[in-house]
Amino acid sequence: MTNYDVLIVGAGPVGCVLAERLATISNKRVHLIDKRKHVAGNCFDEKHESGVLIHKYGPHYFRTNNKQLLDYLSNYTEWIEGNYYVTCKYKNEYYPFPINRLTINKFFDKNFTKEDEVKSFIESLSVNIENPINSEEFVLSRVGQQLYKAFYLGYTLKQWDLHPKELGPSVCGRIPVRYNEDCRYVDHLYQFTPKLGFTSMFNNMVNHKNIHIQLNKEFKELDRKNYKTIIYTGAIDEYFNYKEGKLQWRSLEFNFKEVKKEFVQKNVQINYSDEFKYTRSVEIKHVTKQECSNTVISYEYPTNNGDPYYPISNLENERIYEKYKSLAEQETKLNNVYFCGRLAEYKYYNTDEVIEKALALYEKITKND
Amino acid sequence: MTNYDVLIVGAGPVGCVLAERLATISNKRVHLIDKRKHVAGNCFDEKHESGVLIHKYGPHYFRTNNKQLLDYLSNYTEWIEGNYYVTCKYKNEYYPFPINRLTINKFFDKNFTKEDEVKSFIESLSVNIENPINSEEFVLSRVGQQLYKAFYLGYTLKQWDLHPKELGPSVCGRIPVRYNEDCRYVDHLYQFTPKLGFTSMFNNMVNHKNIHIQLNKEFKELDRKNYKTIIYTGAIDEYFNYKEGKLQWRSLEFNFKEVKKEFVQKNVQINYSDEFKYTRSVEIKHVTKQECSNTVISYEYPTNNGDPYYPISNLENERIYEKYKSLAEQETKLNNVYFCGRLAEYKYYNTDEVIEKALALYEKITKND
Numbered sequence: 001m002t003n004y005d006v007l008i009v010g011a012g013p014v015g016c017v018l019a020e021r022l023a024t025i026s027n028k029r030v031h032l033i034d035k036r037k038h039v040a041g042n043c044f045d046e047k048h049e050s051g052v053l054i055h056k057y058g059p060h061y062f063r064t065n066n067k068q069l070l071d072y073l074s075n076y077t078e079w080i081e082g083n084y085y086v087t088c089k090y091k092n093e094y095y096p097f098p099i100n101r102l103t104i105n106k107f108f109d110k111n112f113t114k115e116d117e118v119k120s121f122i123e124s125l126s127v128n129i130e131n132p133i134n135s136e137e138f139v140l141s142r143v144g145q146q147l148y149k150a151f152y153l154g155y156t157l158k159q160w161d162l163h164p165k166e167l168g169p170s171v172c173g174r175i176p177v178r179y180n181e182d183c184r185y186v187d188h189l190y191q192f193t194p195k196l197g198f199t200s201m202f203n204n205m206v207n208h209k210n211i212h213i214q215l216n217k218e219f220k221e222l223d224r225k226n227y228k229t230i231i232y233t234g235a236i237d238e239y240f241n242y243k244e245g246k247l248q249w250r251s252l253e254f255n256f257k258e259v260k261k262e263f264v265q266k267n268v269q270i271n272y273s274d275e276f277k278y279t280r281s282v283e284i285k286h287v288t289k290q291e292c293s294n295t296v297i298s299y300e301y302p303t304n305n306g307d308p309y310y311p312i313s314n315l316e317n318e319r320i321y322e323k324y325k326s327l328a329e330q331e332t333k334l335n336n337v338y339f340c341g342r343l344a345e346y347k348y349y350n351t352d353e354v355i356e357k358a359l360a361l362y363e364k365i366t367k368n369d
Numbered sequence: 370m371t372n373y374d375v376l377i378v379g380a381g382p383v384g385c386v387l388a389e390r391l392a393t394i395s396n397k398r399v400h401l402i403d404k405r406k407h408v409a410g411n412c413f414d415e416k417h418e419s420g421v422l423i424h425k426y427g428p429h430y431f432r433t434n435n436k437q438l439l440d441y442l443s444n445y446t447e448w449i450e451g452n453y454y455v456t457c458k459y460k461n462e463y464y465p466f467p468i469n470r471l472t473i474n475k476f477f478d479k480n481f482t483k484e485d486e487v488k489s490f491i492e493s494l495s496v497n498i499e500n501p502i503n504s505e506e507f508v509l510s511r512v513g514q515q516l517y518k519a520f521y522l523g524y525t526l527k528q529w530d531l532h533p534k535e536l537g538p539s540v541c542g543r544i545p546v547r548y549n550e551d552c553r554y555v556d557h558l559y560q561f562t563p564k565l566g567f568t569s570m571f572n573n574m575v576n577h578k579n580i581h582i583q584l585n586k587e588f589k590e591l592d593r594k595n596y597k598t599i600i601y602t603g604a605i606d607e608y609f610n611y612k613e614g615k616l617q618w619r620s621l622e623f624n625f626k627e628v629k630k631e632f633v634q635k636n637v638q639i640n641y642s643d644e645f646k647y648t649r650s651v652e653i654k655h656v657t658k659q660e661c662s663n664t665v666i667s668y669e670y671p672t673n674n675g676d677p678y679y680p681i682s683n684l685e686n687e688r689i690y691e692k693y694k695s696l697a698e699q700e701t702k703l704n705n706v707y708f709c710g711r712l713a714e715y716k717y718y719n720t721d722e723v724i725e726k727a728l729a730l731y732e733k734i735t736k737n738d
Contacts, residue, residue, distance in 0.1 A: 024420045047577035051393045076565065078447050196445065196573050203572045204565050208416035 004031040004212070004226065009219045010233030012041020013351055014341040016202045017358040018231050023210040026366055030210060031227070033217040039206060042309075043198035043351060045288075050258040052296040053197060053288045057307070058252060059269065059298075060198060061287065063188035064352035070190050073355070077201035082191035083287050085183055085267035090150045090274055097271060098185070099147060100178035107150065115179035122177065135172040136164035143177060154273040159302050160250060160312075168313050185269075193287050198351075229365070233341040235308060236324045244323040247346055249308035253301040260294050277301060311346045321346045338365060373400040373581070373595065378588045379602030381410020382720055383710040385571045386727040387600050392579040395735055399579060400596070402586040408575060411678075412567035412720060414657075419627040421654060421665040422566060426676070427621060428638060428651045428667075429567060432557035433721035439559050442724070446570035451560030452656050454552055454636035459519045459643055466640060467554070468516060469547035476519065484548035491546065504541040505533035512546060523642040528671050529619060529681075537682050554638075562656050598734070602710040604677060605693045613692040616715055618677035622670040629663050646670055680715045690715045707734060 006022055008015045011034035022028040038044050042057035061084040064070055088097040095103045101118045105111060112118045125144030132138040135156065139148045148164075152172055156164045164172060176187060184191070194201040206213060219234065232239055237247045255278070268286035272279060278299040285295050311317065324346075331337045340361045342349050349357065375391055377384045380403035391397040407413050411426035430453040433439055457466040464472045470487045474480060481487045494513030501507035504525065508517045517533075521541055525533045533541060545556060553560070563570040575582060588603065601608055606616045624647070637655035641648060647668040654664050680686065693715075700706045709730045711718050718726065 024416065027418065045576075047393065047579075049392075049396065049578050051577075078564075195447075197576070199576050200569065200573045204569045207414075207566070207568050208420075209418050210416075 004029045006030050006229045006231065007222065007224075007227040008032045008231045008233070010034055010041065010341070010343070011036075011039040011202075011206070011213065011215070012233060012341065013043060013202070013354050014041075014233045014358040014361075015231070016040070016205045017355055018340070018362055019211045020205045020208065021359070021362040022366075023208045025362075026369060028210065029212075031212050031214070032206060033214045033219065033222070035216065035218050037215050038199065039213065039215075040199045040202040043202065045197040045199050045284075048256060048258070048296050050294055050296055052258065052285060052292060052294060053290050054256060054296050054298065055198075055282075055284050056254070058254070058300065058309070059282045059284055059287070060351055061185060061191070061268075062193055062198075062351055063186050063191040065189045066352065066356065067190070069352055069355060069359070070192070072359075073194075073201065076204040078195040079192035080195050080289055082193050083268065083289070084185040084191060085286070086185045086269040086271065087267055088151050088155075088271045088273060094266070094270070095151070096183045097151065098175050098177060099143060099151065100183060101181050102183065107147070118179040122179075132169045134165050135167040135169055138169035138173045139164065151271075151273060155271055155279060158272075158277070158279045161302065161304070166314075171313065197288070228336060230335075230337045231361070231365075232337055232339050233344050235343045236321070236328060236339060236346060239339075239344075240324055240327055244327070245320045247320055247324075248304070248312040248317055250310040250312055251303050251306035252309050253303050253306060255299040255301065257297050257299070258294055259297060262293060263295055264297055308343060310348055311342075317346070373398045375399050375598045375600065376591065376593075376596040377401045377600045377602070379403055379410065379710065379712070380405075380408040380571075380575070380582065380584070381602060381710065382412060382571070382723050383410075383602045383727040383730075384600070385409070385574045386724055387709070387731055388580045389574045389577065390728070390731040391735075392577045394731075395738060397579065398581075400581050400583070400591075401575060402583045402588065402591070404585065404587050406584050407568065408582065408584075409568045409571040411676075412571065414566040414568050414653075417625060417627070417665050419663055419665055421627065421661060421663060422657045422659050423625060423665050423667065424567075424651075424653050425623070427623070427669065427678070428653055428656070429720055430554060430560070430637075430656070431562055431567075431720055432555050432560040434558045435721065435725065436559070438721055438724060438728070439561070441728070442563075442570065445573040447564040448561035449564050449658055451562050452637065452658070453554040453560060454655070455554045455638040455640060456636055457520050457524075457640045457642060463635070463639070464520070465552040466520065467544050467546060468512060468520065469552060470550050471552065476516070487548040491548075501538045503534050504536040504538055507538035507542050508533065519642055520640075521642075524640055524648060527641075527646070527648045530671065530673070535683075540682065566657070597705060599704070599706040600730070600734075601706055601708050602713050604712045605690070605697060605708060605715060608708075608713075609693055609696055613696070614689045616689055616693075617673070617681040617686055619679040619681055620672050620675035621678050622672050622675060624668040624670065626666050626668070627663055628666060631662060632664055633666055677712060679717055680711075686715070 005028040008019050011032050015032055016039060019030045019032045023030050043060050045053055045055050048054045086097045087094040095106055101112055104118055122143055126142055127140040127144055129137045129141040132141050139152050265283045268283055270281050278301050280300050282298045283295060328339045338361060340357055341354055374397040377388050380401050384401055385408060388399045388401045392399050412429050414422055414424050417423045455466045456463040464475055470481055473487055491512055495511055496509040496513055498506045498510040501510050508521050634652040638649055638651050647670050649669050651667045652664060697708045707730060709726055710723055
């Protein structure tokens with residue numbers, strides 16, 4: 001196969017979904033490349049040298065409210081229940097996180113049993129700030145000083161190397177506060193993990209005669225003239241040779257450590273507010289449910305170097321991104337190049353969200369076919 | 370990863386299983402190569418351009434009597450029931466195959482209801498040949514002239530381009546004859562198909578940090594000095610530069626044809642005794658149970674050119690193979706090169722059998738570790 005209809009740059013969730021749709025539904029010949037040695041992007045999981053299945057680029061807790069999306073992915077994987085529980089360690093005690101009734105009772109030595117009581121109590125703690133303009137103000141206005149200091153301040157400083165004052169309200173504002181005893185990490189209707197892993201799911205998705213996958217392949221190695229349509233899922237500033245400046249990203253370094261025990265932690269993720277350089281320790285075996293006598297813990301060290309993970313939301317970056325966005329719109333009109341995904345849109349997406357974006361782009365591209 | 374403990378040549382079932390065992394159990398760093406663009410060897414399945422999942426190198430009806438083997442593979446796949454039914458078309462009628470009571474009743478216009486009746490009847494047809502020395506004699510001694518001519522002779526001539534007289538007794542002797550109404554193709558205890566396909570199963574098997582897969586890679590491109598141990602699953606005569614002569618193989622050409630109907634055939638495989646150049650037509654959708662509105666039929670044309678499929682069992686080939694086998698034993702002793710699998714052993718294996726061979730070789734290699 002040498003004559004392609006579409007080039008897709010990046011074989012992460014966006015690239016795989018679009019390759020599958022274009023090949024299966026639209027009968028297109030797709031050239032799918034990735035500069036890494038594997039498909040699945042940051043969802044990539046593999047057996048560590050110890051034999052334990054790990055999430056190489058940080059834990060992916062798949063969840064969605066979109067039944068259609070779940071059904072679509074179910075063509076490529078079986079699922080197991082998503083066992084997503086996070087605790088926060090503070091002054092040597094472990095607390096359920098996000099904050100819920102159990103967190104409050106333990107932290108303040110209370111015995112609340114009703115949601116109303118918890119609600120009133122948290123309201124009594126909250127600082128009266130009408131229009132919070134940063135993450136500190138937002139959290140204070142919601143849960144007050146003590147919980148802010150215990151569960152948000154230290155963690156955020158490590159995660160962003162920025163004070164919550166310097167971050168927009170939404171950064172810490174995404175996390176819910178609950179008045180009941182629900183200890184699940186997220187609220188979504190469907191919380192499932194691919195039974196044999198994400199890599200397996202995405203490999204199954206792109207196993208199609210009309211999809212030619214090339215790994216360890218850079219976009220710049222290819223002659224763009226050979227493709228009528230290009231879908232680009234890489235970093236948008238890189239695409240335009242950084243001519244409007246470099247967008248900043250927060251990155252992570254992972255230290256994976258094997259332990260010859262069945263389990264080390266009580267749950268998949270522990271956040272550390274007041275100790276260690278790493279923000280959190282993740283024992284993904286709680287989620288993968290792999291049966292083995294050993295385990296692997298991953299320690300996450302935030303850094304400004306390395307692979308792009310989190311867009312750093314500030315005015316300067318937003319200004320730069322807006323310029324690239326205009327250039328991208330031109331590029332779509334003139335040269336049939338479509339930009340999609342976290343790196344191309346400079347926007348943090350969960351896995352389900354980014355797959356929704358990919359499916360929407362597929363509809364857009366093929367609307368006039 | 371550049372420093373490997375083992376090179377495995379060929380990423381078919383043998384290569385994948387050994388890579389997995391060596392990486393997972395023995396903590397070895399494995400370089401796994403294949404000259405094709407995919408793993409899974411002849412088990413490879415993929416979505417055809419029509420979107421229908423096909424078995425690219427002929428149908429694989431997975432079955433085994435070995436519970437341990439099934440459990441091992443269950444780490445890498447879910448299973449669905451193996452819907453393996455074959456019919457033989459002769460004079461415009463379809464007969465269950467292998468021969469059973471229904472075949473006999475229809476062919477001879479009988480109404481047998483008991484196994485004993487069928488057994489006596491078939492015995493009355495059989496030709497008295499005490500020590501059959503070829504496939505014709507074997508089949509005649511078992512089921513007599515009429516069934517031989519209807520179900521074996523024409524098919525065998527096409528399949529081998531040889532008369533059953535020229536083939537050893539075992540070639541047609543592998544197929545059972547049944548006195549009951551069991552229409553399943555095989556008798557094995559466990560008859561299952563990987564729910565999402567063989568490629569998915571083998572991809573899952575080799576997704577391990579210590580396994581480095583390189584596709585489109587020939588053995589001769591590598592420097593053998595870099596590897597302490599080599600497992601070779603390619604053709605044995607090629608390994609030794611054909612110095613003892615070329616081993617003969619029977620091959621197949623496949624013609625895949627999409628049909629815009631849910632199903633075309635009543636069952637997965639039809640054998641043709643007395644018409645067409647192709648031996649059989651295969652509609653693998655009966656096995657994969659894929660839900661789609663179209664289907665693909667594969668027509669199989671035996672040939673002496675193309676990829677090696679079936680060793681051609683005759684004295685000359687056996688003589689040549691014995692020479693290579695001695696050379697291979699030397700090579701194992703002197704240079705730690707192990708030979709395993711259909712191509713390396715010049716022996717037809719079913720998928721379960723060849724995986725058993727691979728697991729046995731793993732035990733042998735690591736016995737003294």
